[in-house]
Amino acid sequence: MTNSPISARAADGLQPLALSSAPSDRVAMVAFEGVTKHFEGANGQPGFTALGGIDFSVARGAITGIIGRSGAGKSTLIRLVNGLEVPTAGHVLVDGVDVATLEDTDLRALRRSVGMIFQHFNLLSSRTVYDNVALPLEIAGLDKAAIAARVRPLLDLVGLSDKERRYPAELSGGQKQRVGIARALATEPKLLLSDEATSALDPETTQSILELLRNINRDLGLTVLLITHEMEVVKTIASDVAVIDRGLIVEEGRTFDVFTAPRHETTRSLLSGLSGAKLPDAIARKLKPLPEPGDRVLVRLSFFGATAEQPLISKLMTGLGSDVNIIAGTIDEIAGEPYGSLVISYAATPDIVARADRFYAETGLATEVLGYGA
Protein backbone atom coordinates (compact mmCIF):
# COMPACT_ATOMS: atom_id res chain seq x y z
CA MET A 1 0.00 0.00 0.00
CA THR A 2 2.98 2.31 0.53
CA ASN A 3 3.43 2.91 -3.18
CA SER A 4 -0.20 3.68 -3.76
CA PRO A 5 -0.92 7.26 -4.76
CA ILE A 6 -3.98 7.28 -2.56
CA SER A 7 -2.49 6.05 0.70
CA ALA A 8 -2.19 9.46 2.21
CA ARG A 9 -3.93 8.93 5.51
CA ALA A 10 -1.05 10.10 7.72
CA ALA A 11 -0.75 13.32 5.78
CA ASP A 12 -4.39 14.12 5.21
CA GLY A 13 -5.45 14.22 8.82
CA LEU A 14 -7.92 11.29 8.81
CA GLN A 15 -7.75 9.65 12.19
CA PRO A 16 -6.88 5.98 12.14
CA LEU A 17 -9.67 3.78 13.42
CA ALA A 18 -10.19 3.51 17.11
CA LEU A 19 -12.03 0.28 16.43
CA SER A 20 -9.42 -2.30 16.33
CA SER A 21 -8.93 -3.75 19.76
CA ALA A 22 -6.72 -6.50 18.39
CA PRO A 23 -7.04 -6.96 14.66
CA SER A 24 -4.86 -9.73 13.41
CA ASP A 25 -4.27 -11.53 10.19
CA ARG A 26 -5.98 -14.52 11.68
CA VAL A 27 -9.20 -12.66 12.43
CA ALA A 28 -11.65 -12.80 9.53
CA MET A 29 -12.44 -9.43 7.98
CA VAL A 30 -16.13 -10.12 8.56
CA ALA A 31 -17.66 -12.85 10.71
CA PHE A 32 -21.36 -13.61 11.01
CA GLU A 33 -22.04 -15.66 14.11
CA GLY A 34 -25.53 -17.12 14.49
CA VAL A 35 -27.04 -14.05 12.86
CA THR A 36 -30.80 -13.81 12.49
CA LYS A 37 -32.85 -10.85 11.34
CA HIS A 38 -36.56 -10.57 11.93
CA PHE A 39 -38.54 -7.60 10.65
CA GLU A 40 -41.56 -6.80 12.80
CA GLY A 41 -44.79 -6.34 10.89
CA ALA A 42 -46.38 -2.90 11.04
CA ASN A 43 -49.85 -2.44 12.63
CA GLY A 44 -50.21 -6.03 13.80
CA GLN A 45 -49.22 -7.51 10.41
CA PRO A 46 -47.12 -10.69 10.63
CA GLY A 47 -43.38 -10.06 10.67
CA PHE A 48 -40.80 -11.59 8.37
CA THR A 49 -37.62 -13.50 9.15
CA ALA A 50 -35.17 -12.37 6.47
CA LEU A 51 -32.12 -14.20 7.92
CA GLY A 52 -32.59 -17.51 9.67
CA GLY A 53 -29.18 -18.14 11.27
CA ILE A 54 -26.05 -17.16 9.37
CA ASP A 55 -22.60 -18.48 10.28
CA PHE A 56 -20.11 -17.31 7.72
CA SER A 57 -16.82 -15.49 7.49
CA VAL A 58 -15.18 -13.34 4.86
CA ALA A 59 -11.45 -13.87 4.44
CA ARG A 60 -9.11 -10.89 4.66
CA GLY A 61 -7.84 -9.69 1.29
CA ALA A 62 -10.19 -11.90 -0.74
CA ILE A 63 -13.06 -11.10 -3.07
CA THR A 64 -16.00 -13.02 -1.65
CA GLY A 65 -19.33 -13.29 -3.44
CA ILE A 66 -22.69 -14.01 -1.88
CA ILE A 67 -25.18 -15.10 -4.46
CA GLY A 68 -28.90 -15.68 -4.22
CA ARG A 69 -32.21 -14.90 -5.78
CA SER A 70 -34.16 -11.73 -5.25
CA GLY A 71 -35.56 -11.69 -1.70
CA ALA A 72 -33.05 -14.25 -0.38
CA GLY A 73 -31.73 -11.81 2.22
CA LYS A 74 -28.55 -10.51 0.54
CA SER A 75 -29.09 -6.79 1.09
CA THR A 76 -30.16 -7.38 4.67
CA LEU A 77 -27.00 -9.39 5.26
CA ILE A 78 -24.64 -6.80 3.80
CA ARG A 79 -26.39 -3.91 5.62
CA LEU A 80 -25.58 -5.62 8.91
CA VAL A 81 -21.88 -5.18 8.17
CA ASN A 82 -21.88 -1.39 8.33
CA GLY A 83 -24.53 -1.14 11.01
CA LEU A 84 -27.38 -0.04 8.72
CA GLU A 85 -29.32 -2.97 10.17
CA VAL A 86 -28.97 -4.54 13.61
CA PRO A 87 -29.22 -8.33 14.02
CA THR A 88 -32.15 -9.74 15.97
CA ALA A 89 -29.81 -12.37 17.40
CA GLY A 90 -26.16 -13.27 16.94
CA HIS A 91 -23.14 -11.12 16.19
CA VAL A 92 -21.55 -9.44 13.20
CA LEU A 93 -17.84 -8.82 13.69
CA VAL A 94 -15.83 -6.54 11.43
CA ASP A 95 -12.11 -7.04 11.91
CA GLY A 96 -12.86 -8.70 15.23
CA VAL A 97 -15.14 -5.95 16.56
CA ASP A 98 -18.85 -6.54 17.22
CA VAL A 99 -20.70 -3.89 15.18
CA ALA A 100 -23.67 -3.83 17.59
CA THR A 101 -21.48 -2.66 20.48
CA LEU A 102 -20.37 0.51 18.63
CA GLU A 103 -21.84 3.92 19.32
CA ASP A 104 -21.44 7.37 17.79
CA THR A 105 -17.74 7.97 17.20
CA ASP A 106 -16.87 4.32 16.81
CA LEU A 107 -19.80 3.64 14.52
CA ARG A 108 -18.77 6.59 12.34
CA ALA A 109 -15.23 5.24 12.29
CA LEU A 110 -16.57 1.84 11.24
CA ARG A 111 -18.53 3.42 8.40
CA ARG A 112 -15.40 5.19 7.21
CA SER A 113 -13.52 1.90 7.26
CA VAL A 114 -16.24 0.13 5.26
CA GLY A 115 -17.00 1.55 1.81
CA MET A 116 -20.15 0.63 -0.05
CA ILE A 117 -21.33 0.75 -3.65
CA PHE A 118 -24.89 0.29 -4.88
CA GLN A 119 -26.90 -0.89 -7.88
CA HIS A 120 -28.27 2.61 -8.56
CA PHE A 121 -25.02 4.38 -7.64
CA ASN A 122 -26.69 6.73 -5.09
CA LEU A 123 -24.84 9.82 -6.33
CA LEU A 124 -26.00 13.32 -5.45
CA SER A 125 -27.32 14.80 -8.70
CA SER A 126 -26.69 18.40 -7.58
CA ARG A 127 -22.97 17.73 -7.01
CA THR A 128 -20.22 17.36 -9.58
CA VAL A 129 -18.19 14.19 -9.91
CA TYR A 130 -15.43 15.80 -7.85
CA ASP A 131 -17.82 16.93 -5.13
CA ASN A 132 -19.50 13.53 -4.91
CA VAL A 133 -16.16 11.88 -4.24
CA ALA A 134 -15.21 14.67 -1.82
CA LEU A 135 -18.40 14.32 0.25
CA PRO A 136 -17.25 11.66 2.75
CA LEU A 137 -14.03 13.62 3.27
CA GLU A 138 -15.97 16.85 3.95
CA ILE A 139 -18.04 14.94 6.48
CA ALA A 140 -14.84 13.64 8.05
CA GLY A 141 -13.74 17.27 8.44
CA LEU A 142 -10.78 17.44 6.05
CA ASP A 143 -9.70 20.79 4.65
CA LYS A 144 -9.83 21.68 0.96
CA ALA A 145 -6.20 20.90 0.21
CA ALA A 146 -6.34 17.51 1.92
CA ILE A 147 -9.54 16.71 0.05
CA ALA A 148 -8.01 17.61 -3.30
CA ALA A 149 -4.94 15.53 -2.51
CA ARG A 150 -7.22 12.57 -2.03
CA VAL A 151 -9.92 13.08 -4.68
CA ARG A 152 -7.64 13.70 -7.69
CA PRO A 153 -5.69 10.41 -7.40
CA LEU A 154 -8.98 8.56 -6.87
CA LEU A 155 -10.50 10.04 -10.03
CA ASP A 156 -7.34 9.01 -11.79
CA LEU A 157 -7.61 5.49 -10.37
CA VAL A 158 -11.15 5.06 -11.70
CA GLY A 159 -10.34 6.72 -15.04
CA LEU A 160 -12.46 9.87 -14.64
CA SER A 161 -9.87 12.64 -14.31
CA ASP A 162 -11.35 14.45 -17.31
CA LYS A 163 -14.87 14.38 -15.86
CA GLU A 164 -14.42 16.03 -12.48
CA ARG A 165 -16.61 19.06 -13.31
CA ARG A 166 -19.41 16.96 -14.83
CA TYR A 167 -22.70 16.18 -13.11
CA PRO A 168 -24.04 12.60 -12.70
CA ALA A 169 -26.74 13.21 -15.34
CA GLU A 170 -23.97 13.75 -17.91
CA LEU A 171 -22.39 10.34 -17.28
CA SER A 172 -23.01 6.80 -18.53
CA GLY A 173 -23.99 4.07 -16.05
CA GLY A 174 -20.46 2.69 -15.98
CA GLN A 175 -19.01 6.15 -15.33
CA LYS A 176 -21.52 6.74 -12.53
CA GLN A 177 -20.45 3.50 -10.89
CA ARG A 178 -16.81 4.59 -11.19
CA VAL A 179 -17.73 7.72 -9.26
CA GLY A 180 -19.47 5.49 -6.69
CA ILE A 181 -16.32 3.40 -6.36
CA ALA A 182 -14.07 6.47 -5.98
CA ARG A 183 -16.40 7.85 -3.32
CA ALA A 184 -16.42 4.50 -1.49
CA LEU A 185 -12.62 4.50 -1.46
CA ALA A 186 -12.28 8.11 -0.31
CA THR A 187 -11.92 7.33 3.39
CA GLU A 188 -9.44 4.51 2.71
CA PRO A 189 -11.67 1.66 3.81
CA LYS A 190 -10.30 -1.79 4.54
CA LEU A 191 -13.49 -3.41 3.32
CA LEU A 192 -15.61 -2.65 0.27
CA LEU A 193 -19.23 -3.81 0.20
CA SER A 194 -20.96 -4.09 -3.14
CA ASP A 195 -24.75 -4.50 -3.33
CA GLU A 196 -25.54 -5.52 -6.93
CA ALA A 197 -23.11 -2.88 -8.20
CA THR A 198 -23.20 -4.15 -11.77
CA SER A 199 -26.83 -5.24 -11.98
CA ALA A 200 -27.94 -2.06 -13.77
CA LEU A 201 -25.09 -2.21 -16.30
CA ASP A 202 -24.77 -3.88 -19.69
CA PRO A 203 -22.47 -6.93 -19.92
CA GLU A 204 -19.52 -5.05 -21.40
CA THR A 205 -19.65 -2.26 -18.80
CA THR A 206 -20.09 -4.91 -16.12
CA GLN A 207 -16.82 -6.52 -17.20
CA SER A 208 -14.95 -3.20 -17.04
CA ILE A 209 -16.30 -2.43 -13.55
CA LEU A 210 -15.38 -5.95 -12.38
CA GLU A 211 -11.89 -5.45 -13.75
CA LEU A 212 -11.62 -2.19 -11.79
CA LEU A 213 -12.75 -3.96 -8.60
CA ARG A 214 -10.23 -6.72 -9.19
CA ASN A 215 -7.42 -4.19 -9.63
CA ILE A 216 -8.42 -2.36 -6.47
CA ASN A 217 -8.49 -5.60 -4.53
CA ARG A 218 -5.06 -6.55 -5.83
CA ASP A 219 -3.32 -3.17 -5.70
CA LEU A 220 -4.80 -1.76 -2.50
CA GLY A 221 -5.19 -5.06 -0.66
CA LEU A 222 -8.83 -4.16 -0.05
CA THR A 223 -11.17 -6.96 1.04
CA VAL A 224 -14.30 -7.05 -1.15
CA LEU A 225 -17.64 -8.54 -0.17
CA LEU A 226 -20.10 -8.46 -3.03
CA ILE A 227 -23.66 -9.63 -3.24
CA THR A 228 -25.32 -10.32 -6.54
CA HIS A 229 -27.93 -12.42 -8.25
CA GLU A 230 -25.64 -12.78 -11.29
CA MET A 231 -23.53 -15.93 -11.42
CA GLU A 232 -21.39 -14.36 -14.11
CA VAL A 233 -20.16 -11.72 -11.64
CA VAL A 234 -19.12 -14.30 -9.05
CA LYS A 235 -17.54 -16.47 -11.70
CA THR A 236 -15.47 -13.60 -13.02
CA ILE A 237 -13.97 -12.12 -9.85
CA ALA A 238 -14.86 -13.91 -6.62
CA SER A 239 -12.33 -16.40 -5.26
CA ASP A 240 -14.85 -17.57 -2.66
CA VAL A 241 -18.61 -17.83 -2.78
CA ALA A 242 -21.58 -18.49 -0.54
CA VAL A 243 -25.06 -19.28 -1.81
CA ILE A 244 -27.95 -17.81 0.17
CA ASP A 245 -31.50 -19.11 -0.10
CA ARG A 246 -34.44 -17.89 1.98
CA GLY A 247 -32.22 -16.42 4.66
CA LEU A 248 -29.84 -19.38 4.99
CA ILE A 249 -26.43 -20.10 3.51
CA VAL A 250 -26.90 -23.41 1.74
CA GLU A 251 -23.48 -23.87 0.18
CA GLU A 252 -20.07 -22.20 0.37
CA GLY A 253 -16.51 -22.78 -0.75
CA ARG A 254 -13.97 -21.79 -3.37
CA THR A 255 -15.82 -20.46 -6.40
CA PHE A 256 -14.12 -22.94 -8.69
CA ASP A 257 -15.15 -25.92 -6.54
CA VAL A 258 -18.73 -24.75 -6.03
CA PHE A 259 -19.20 -23.92 -9.72
CA THR A 260 -17.69 -27.11 -11.08
CA ALA A 261 -19.35 -29.42 -8.53
CA PRO A 262 -22.40 -27.69 -7.01
CA ARG A 263 -24.00 -29.74 -4.24
CA HIS A 264 -27.16 -27.82 -3.39
CA GLU A 265 -30.23 -27.69 -5.59
CA THR A 266 -30.35 -23.88 -5.39
CA THR A 267 -26.77 -23.60 -6.58
CA ARG A 268 -27.48 -25.96 -9.47
CA SER A 269 -30.49 -24.00 -10.56
CA LEU A 270 -28.65 -20.66 -10.31
CA LEU A 271 -25.85 -22.17 -12.36
CA SER A 272 -28.01 -23.67 -15.06
CA GLY A 273 -27.48 -21.72 -18.21
CA LEU A 274 -24.06 -20.52 -17.14
CA SER A 275 -21.22 -23.01 -16.98
CA GLY A 276 -20.73 -26.09 -19.04
CA ALA A 277 -21.62 -26.93 -22.58
CA LYS A 278 -25.32 -26.71 -23.21
CA LEU A 279 -27.06 -29.28 -25.32
CA PRO A 280 -28.93 -28.02 -28.34
CA ASP A 281 -32.64 -27.94 -27.39
CA ALA A 282 -33.65 -30.36 -30.12
CA ILE A 283 -31.37 -33.00 -28.62
CA ALA A 284 -32.13 -32.20 -24.96
CA ARG A 285 -35.88 -32.59 -25.53
CA LYS A 286 -35.50 -36.13 -26.89
CA LEU A 287 -33.21 -37.46 -24.14
CA LYS A 288 -34.45 -40.54 -22.29
CA PRO A 289 -33.50 -41.53 -18.72
CA LEU A 290 -32.90 -45.19 -19.71
CA PRO A 291 -31.44 -46.71 -22.86
CA GLU A 292 -33.35 -48.74 -25.46
CA PRO A 293 -31.59 -51.16 -27.79
CA GLY A 294 -29.46 -49.28 -30.32
CA ASP A 295 -29.37 -46.07 -28.25
CA ARG A 296 -26.31 -43.96 -27.57
CA VAL A 297 -25.37 -42.52 -24.20
CA LEU A 298 -24.74 -38.78 -23.88
CA VAL A 299 -22.04 -37.90 -21.37
CA ARG A 300 -20.71 -34.55 -20.21
CA LEU A 301 -16.97 -34.55 -19.55
CA SER A 302 -15.46 -31.78 -17.43
CA PHE A 303 -11.83 -30.79 -17.69
CA PHE A 304 -9.93 -28.93 -15.02
CA GLY A 305 -6.75 -29.29 -13.02
CA ALA A 306 -4.62 -32.21 -14.21
CA THR A 307 -7.26 -33.58 -16.58
CA ALA A 308 -7.16 -30.34 -18.60
CA GLU A 309 -3.53 -30.94 -19.51
CA GLN A 310 -3.68 -34.41 -21.05
CA PRO A 311 -4.83 -35.63 -24.47
CA LEU A 312 -7.69 -37.55 -22.89
CA ILE A 313 -10.16 -37.23 -25.74
CA SER A 314 -7.92 -38.84 -28.30
CA LYS A 315 -7.13 -41.66 -25.85
CA LEU A 316 -10.82 -42.16 -25.16
CA MET A 317 -11.65 -42.26 -28.85
CA THR A 318 -9.02 -44.87 -29.66
CA GLY A 319 -9.67 -46.92 -26.50
CA LEU A 320 -13.42 -47.16 -26.69
CA GLY A 321 -14.01 -49.26 -29.77
CA SER A 322 -17.05 -47.12 -30.68
CA ASP A 323 -17.28 -43.99 -32.73
CA VAL A 324 -17.54 -40.93 -30.52
CA ASN A 325 -19.63 -37.93 -31.51
CA ILE A 326 -18.92 -34.49 -30.12
CA ILE A 327 -22.25 -32.75 -29.49
CA ALA A 328 -21.36 -29.56 -27.62
CA GLY A 329 -18.34 -28.00 -26.00
CA THR A 330 -17.03 -24.89 -24.26
CA ILE A 331 -13.84 -23.67 -22.68
CA ASP A 332 -14.44 -21.22 -19.89
CA GLU A 333 -12.66 -19.56 -16.99
CA ILE A 334 -13.96 -19.72 -13.44
CA ALA A 335 -12.32 -17.48 -10.83
CA GLY A 336 -9.29 -17.33 -13.13
CA GLU A 337 -8.91 -21.08 -13.68
CA PRO A 338 -9.60 -22.80 -17.01
CA TYR A 339 -12.56 -25.13 -17.16
CA GLY A 340 -13.60 -27.14 -20.17
CA SER A 341 -16.84 -28.98 -20.78
CA LEU A 342 -17.60 -31.38 -23.61
CA VAL A 343 -20.73 -33.40 -24.36
CA ILE A 344 -20.06 -36.61 -26.31
CA SER A 345 -22.06 -39.66 -27.27
CA TYR A 346 -21.18 -43.29 -27.96
CA ALA A 347 -23.00 -46.62 -28.25
CA ALA A 348 -24.74 -47.52 -24.98
CA THR A 349 -23.81 -51.22 -25.15
CA PRO A 350 -22.67 -52.85 -21.88
CA ASP A 351 -19.11 -53.56 -23.03
CA ILE A 352 -18.46 -50.07 -24.43
CA VAL A 353 -20.03 -48.36 -21.40
CA ALA A 354 -17.91 -50.53 -19.06
CA ARG A 355 -14.75 -49.66 -21.00
CA ALA A 356 -15.57 -45.96 -20.83
CA ASP A 357 -16.29 -46.11 -17.11
CA ARG A 358 -12.96 -47.84 -16.51
CA PHE A 359 -11.23 -45.10 -18.49
CA TYR A 360 -12.95 -42.37 -16.43
CA ALA A 361 -11.98 -44.06 -13.16
CA GLU A 362 -8.32 -44.46 -14.25
CA THR A 363 -7.93 -40.90 -15.48
CA GLY A 364 -10.01 -39.10 -12.85
CA LEU A 365 -12.09 -37.43 -15.53
CA ALA A 366 -15.27 -35.87 -14.11
CA THR A 367 -18.33 -37.14 -15.97
CA GLU A 368 -22.09 -36.93 -15.86
CA VAL A 369 -24.53 -39.05 -17.84
CA LEU A 370 -27.10 -36.70 -19.37
CA GLY A 371 -29.35 -39.39 -20.86
CA TYR A 372 -29.88 -41.68 -23.84
CA GLY A 373 -31.01 -41.20 -27.40
CA ALA A 374 -30.93 -42.70 -30.86
Ligand SMILES: Nc1ncnc2c1ncn2[C@@H]1O[C@H](COP(=O)(O)OP(=O)(O)O)[C@@H](O)[C@H]1O
Ligand atom coordinates in the same frame (compact mmCIF):
# COMPACT_ATOMS: atom_id res chain seq x y z
N1 LIG B 1 -37.24 -3.26 6.41
C1 LIG B 1 -37.87 -4.38 6.08
N2 LIG B 1 -39.10 -4.69 6.62
C2 LIG B 1 -39.72 -5.84 6.31
N3 LIG B 1 -39.24 -6.77 5.46
C3 LIG B 1 -38.05 -6.52 4.90
C4 LIG B 1 -37.31 -5.32 5.17
N4 LIG B 1 -36.14 -5.37 4.45
C5 LIG B 1 -36.18 -6.53 3.77
N5 LIG B 1 -37.31 -7.21 4.03
C6 LIG B 1 -37.69 -8.52 3.49
O1 LIG B 1 -36.63 -9.42 3.72
C7 LIG B 1 -36.45 -10.27 2.59
C8 LIG B 1 -35.01 -10.17 2.12
O2 LIG B 1 -34.81 -8.87 1.56
P1 LIG B 1 -33.41 -8.44 0.96
O3 LIG B 1 -32.36 -8.65 1.99
O4 LIG B 1 -33.57 -7.08 0.41
O5 LIG B 1 -33.23 -9.52 -0.20
P2 LIG B 1 -32.28 -9.51 -1.50
O6 LIG B 1 -31.32 -8.37 -1.34
O7 LIG B 1 -31.62 -10.85 -1.49
O8 LIG B 1 -33.17 -9.36 -2.68
C9 LIG B 1 -37.46 -9.84 1.56
O9 LIG B 1 -38.56 -10.71 1.62
C10 LIG B 1 -37.84 -8.45 1.97
O10 LIG B 1 -39.15 -8.15 1.60
Ligand SMILES: [Mg+2]
Ligand atom coordinates in the same frame (compact mmCIF):
# COMPACT_ATOMS: atom_id res chain seq x y z
MG1 LIG C 1 -30.95 -6.75 -2.55
